[in-house]
Amino acid sequence: MATFTDLGVPEALSAVLSQQGIESAFPIQEKTLPDSLAGRDVLGRGRTGSGKTVAFALPLVARLAGLSGGGARAARRANRPTGLVLAPTRELATQIDRAIAPLAEAAGLTTTVIFGGVSQKNQERALAKGADIVIACPGRLEDLLKQNILTLDDIRVTVIDEADHMADMGFLPVVTRILKRTPQGRQRLLFSATLDGGVDKLVKQFLSNPVKHSVDAPQATVSTMDHHVLVVDADEKQELIEALASGTGRRVMFTRTKHRAKKMARKLTQIGIPAVDLHGNLSQNARDRNLAQFSAGDVRVLVATDVAARGVHVDEVELVVHIDPPTEHKSYLHRSGRTARAGASGSVVTVATKEERREVTQLMKAAGVTADFDAVTIGSPVVADLVGERAEKVAYVPQPVQVQGPGGSRGGQSRTRSGAGRGRGGQGRSEQPRSASRDQRPESGTRGGSRPGNGSAPRSAAPARSAAPTRSAAPAYSTESAPDRATQAAARRRSRSPRRASSPQGTATR
Numbered sequence: 001m002a003t004f005t006d007l008g009v010p011e012a013l014s015a016v017l018s019q020q021g022i023e024s025a026f027p028i029q030e031k032t033l034p035d036s037l038a039g040r041d042v043l044g045r046g047r048t049g050s051g052k053t054v055a056f057a058l059p060l061v062a063r064l065a066g067l068s069g070g071g072a073r074a075a076r077r078a079n080r081p082t083g084l085v086l087a088p089t090r091e092l093a094t095q096i097d098r099a100i101a102p103l104a105e106a107a108g109l110t111t112t113v114i115f116g117g118v119s120q121k122n123q124e125r126a127l128a129k130g131a132d133i134v135i136a137c138p139g140r141l142e143d144l145l146k147q148n149i150l151t152l153d154d155i156r157v158t159v160i161d162e163a164d165h166m167a168d169m170g171f172l173p174v175v176t177r178i179l180k181r182t183p184q185g186r187q188r189l190l191f192s193a194t195l196d197g198g199v200d201k202l203v204k205q206f207l208s209n210p211v212k213h214s215v216d217a218p219q220a221t222v223s224t225m226d227h228h229v230l231v232v233d234a235d236e237k238q239e240l241i242e243a244l245a246s247g248t249g250r251r252v253m254f255t256r257t258k259h260r261a262k263k264m265a266r267k268l269t270q271i272g273i274p275a276v277d278l279h280g281n282l283s284q285n286a287r288d289r290n291l292a293q294f295s296a297g298d299v300r301v302l303v304a305t306d307v308a309a310r311g312v313h314v315d316e317v318e319l320v321v322h323i324d325p326p327t328e329h330k331s332y333l334h335r336s337g338r339t340a341r342a343g344a345s346g347s348v349v350t351v352a353t354k355e356e357r358r359e360v361t362q363l364m365k366a367a368g369v370t371a372d373f374d375a376v377t378i379g380s381p382v383v384a385d386l387v388g389e390r391a392e393k394v395a396y397v398p399q400p401v402q403v404q405g406p407g408g409s410r411g412g413q414s415r416t417r418s419g420a421g422r423g424r425g426g427q428g429r430s431e432q433p434r435s436a437s438r439d440q441r442p443e444s445g446t447r448g449g450s451r452p453g454n455g456s457a458p459r460s461a462a463p464a465r466s467a468a469p470t471r472s473a474a475p476a477y478s479t480e481s482a483p484d485r486a487t488q489a490a491a492r493r494r495s496r497s498p499r500r501a502s503s504p505q506g507t508a509t510r
Helices: 011-019 027-037 052-064 090-106 121-128 138-146 163-168 172-180 199-206 234-244 258-270 284-296 329-336 354-367 381-387 485-494
Strands: 042-045 083-086 111-114 133-136 157-161 187-192 211-214 225-232 250-254 275-278 301-304 317-322 346-353 372-375
Touching: 011 052, 011 090, 027 042, 027 052, 027 211, 042 052, 052 083, 052 090, 052 133, 052 157, 052 187, 083 090, 090 111, 090 133, 090 284, 111 121, 111 138, 121 138, 133 138, 138 172, 157 163, 157 172, 163 172, 163 187, 163 199, 163 329, 172 199, 187 199, 225 234, 225 354, 225 381, 234 250, 234 258, 234 317, 234 346, 234 381, 258 275, 258 301, 275 284, 284 301, 317 329, 329 354, 346 354
Parallel strands: 042 187, 042 211, 083 133, 083 157, 111 133, 157 187, 225 346, 225 372, 250 301, 250 317, 275 301, 317 346
Antiparallel strands: none
């Protein structure tokens, strides 16, 4: 394999890769770099995990910094980036930024990431400071363009990553409008695992005499990845999933729905297998937090929907489990690509009921996968081999449940819950927090409560006829908001009819 310096990569950038332990170029990099560094438009296809990000990050940084191609360094101007990378999901955009940022820093360039689901204020500030390279999801980028917060008039290099996924998600009209706002005649690079659907239209309309490089067939060709289909009775499926999750190494488990991902992660955690979920219902903070826990090894199981099928790269994922078989072969390939990355080995398991066997057989054929079909029970040797060494169970500790204050989503009705669940006197069934996507602060013990998320200050003492105060996530018999006995006695002395005076609202029931 060729070294990066042999391929014309500037020494400053090669040194960054060397510090990361990357000494030799992967095939997709070896084929595309001579053309992309020379300034030509490139159309590159390679399977997930083949090194496409580095393949476009190097020429992007080198050309903007004036380190290759004989061009001058791009001037930095507020709200006028010179490099643009389009990615279909926020996870992929964030991962691309992690790959580009060290190279950009070594070349004296800056990067920023733009995606929806979060406030745009920080993104506006980064653009105003003069970000050289913008890594963006199409939807939020178009919003900012419409608001005249930035312009693409100075773009020198545009990269479209995972173009086929853009097409699958319906982003091609937005991508087309964005590319029309970049200058004609500038370099454009398009990389993807597959080149089908509406991708050809983008190529014909926006790439000028592109050089095409393909290093992998659209079907699975990874020799270090083993594929297994475990056929199980429907009533034993959950037990099999729990067994597959119980190993010591990292594993990613895929479901079809967001609700099932959340429910499965909760179930695994409750039985002593720490797990986090990743799906579209989570806020960006929750996504980042869960991914960080998985990457750091604080939890070893990630239960996700197809939102994690691309753009989530965590080293040493030894097992991918399709809890629910995907509906089409491209999803299978991208899900499976979370393991056996960059030459590492890994296994992929599809859990299928007897009724799903025919459907899964057709799926494997379309994906070009040769898989072993095994009818199994929980004690089958093939299951033991896939699980490997089992990790010790971790005691489940229920977390305090946050509840909405007055005026919240439950029509203003406040509820008192303990960490163990709802019920009188703090007694009730155990349950997890209702949604990991709610980044709520613990409610104040101040009478009247504070409304999470609305920025208002805690209320002062409410009149006697006001609604019952919202309490913190403490046992229901807590008397934090009740006046003490001395206060009650003083109130009675001031009253003409102390025996008939109503007790202050919110006092504890004896």
